[in-house]
Amino acid sequence: MGGLAQPRFPISLTVEAITMAKPIAAVTISTGVARRVMSPAAWDLLSRLAEVRVNPHDRSLTEDELAGLLSDADVCLSGWGGGRLTAAVLDRAPKLRMVGYAAGSVKPVVTDAMWERGIRITSAAPAIALDVAETTLALIIASVKRIWQCNQITHHGGWTAQTPMGPSREMNGSTIGIVGAGHVGRRVMELLNMFSAKVLLFDPYFTDAQAAQYQATKVELPELMSQSDVVSLHAPITDETHHMINASMLRLMKDGATLINTARGWLVDEAALAAEVQTGRIFACIDVTDPEPPAPDSPLRKLDNVVLTPHIAGCVTNCTRLGELAVEEIRRFLSGEPLLFEVTREMLSICA
Incomplete structure (x- = not known):
């Protein structure tokens, strides 16, 4: 795509001889999740690194079962449904020192007890980000070109690029927030750098200079909402981000603008969004809701100017990059090498 390099993580899937006694690695995810995230190469490397013990069930473990599986583990491969590392669990896992998390946000797993024991954890969020970003780019382009509106018009006998939301446009000259x-x-x-679009960024933890490295202009949220043709949400779940996109922010959006949410439903006041969308003034592409799934009678399910998808922006069937990255992190930990994507206690307040 325009010469843009696909990010590659330095995953060797090889292992040098380990001189110490073979450590024990506990895989706490269910058999179904393991099929999604673990490739044969990942299993092979993990089995050469350690004596592997697995969750034998196609379900999450109970707290007692999780503690039993981790009782003599040195490292753990966790992920979706892998179980929370409570004090009760960790009291029975005295050897555990590191968790390779084969999913995104580690918040469902970590506890104060984990940090207090000095247990380290890594995240595969950078691998998930590749799929989410590609889906987001597709939604941005489709929104700018008015793909869904033009489809409705042609299905009803029309043939025009002029839609009630405005004309089909190009990425060139569009403003993406x-x-x-x-x-x-x-x-x-990075993907938007392929186009001649203006990119605005709101992130209180990013500097102007950092934004410029991505050819973006850092602005405050109200300016971004009022100036963008497409607003795409990628903020984490924190106290500060709850319903950050509220009625007042939605009212700032241009007529014909599109809101895209491939992050978390937590970010958006959905009642306010439904009310604003029902005016016919804006369009929305919503992949995540709060709660999930949305209620059967949710207005978002019925409105023609809402594209609603069932949390599919990230990987759905081929998620093996996640397991491979988690196993690579375990290899690095056991080999005494720097971890790639460690999550620390201090990072939790600002990361997804």
């Missing part, structure tokens, strides 16, 4: 410069937001900005 990015809310949040985490792994996904940064990757989306």
Whole structure:
């Protein structure tokens, strides 16, 4: 795509001889999740690194079962449904020192007890970000070109690029607003560099100079909402981001603008969004809701100017990059090498 390099993580999937006694690695994810995230190469490397013990069930483990599986583990490969590392669990896992998390946000797993024991954890969020960013780019382009509106017009006998939301446009000259410069937001900005679009960024933890590295202009949220043709949300779940996109922010959007949410439903006041969308003034592409799934009678399910998808922006069937990255992190930990994507206690307040 225009010469843009696909990010590659330095995953060797090889292992040098380990001189110490073979450590024990516990895989706490269910058999179903393991099929999604673990490639044969990942299993092979993990089995050469350590004696592997797995969750034998196609379900999450109970707290007692999780503690039993981790009782003599040195490292753990966790992920979706892998179980929370509570004090009760960790009291029975005295050897555990590191968790390779084969999913995005580690918040469902970590506890104060984990940090207090000095247990380290890594995240595969950078791998998930690649899929989410590609999906987001597709939604941005489709929104600018008015793909869904033109489809409705042609299905009803029409043939025009002029839609009730405005004419079909080009990426060249469009203004795209990015809310949040985490792994996904940064990757989306990299992808947008292929186009002659103006990119605005709101992220209180990013500097002007950092934004400029992504050919973006850092602005405050109200300016971004009022100036963007497409607003794409990539902020994490924190106290500060809850319903950050509220009625007043939605009212700032241009007529015919599109709101895209491939991050978390937490960010958006959905009642306010439904009310604003029902005016016919803006369009929305919503991949995440709060709660998930939305209620059967949610207005978002019924409105023609809402594209609603069931949380598919990230990987759905081929998620093996996640397991491979988690196993690579385990290899690095056992070999005494720097971890690639460690999450620290201090990072939790600002990361997804």
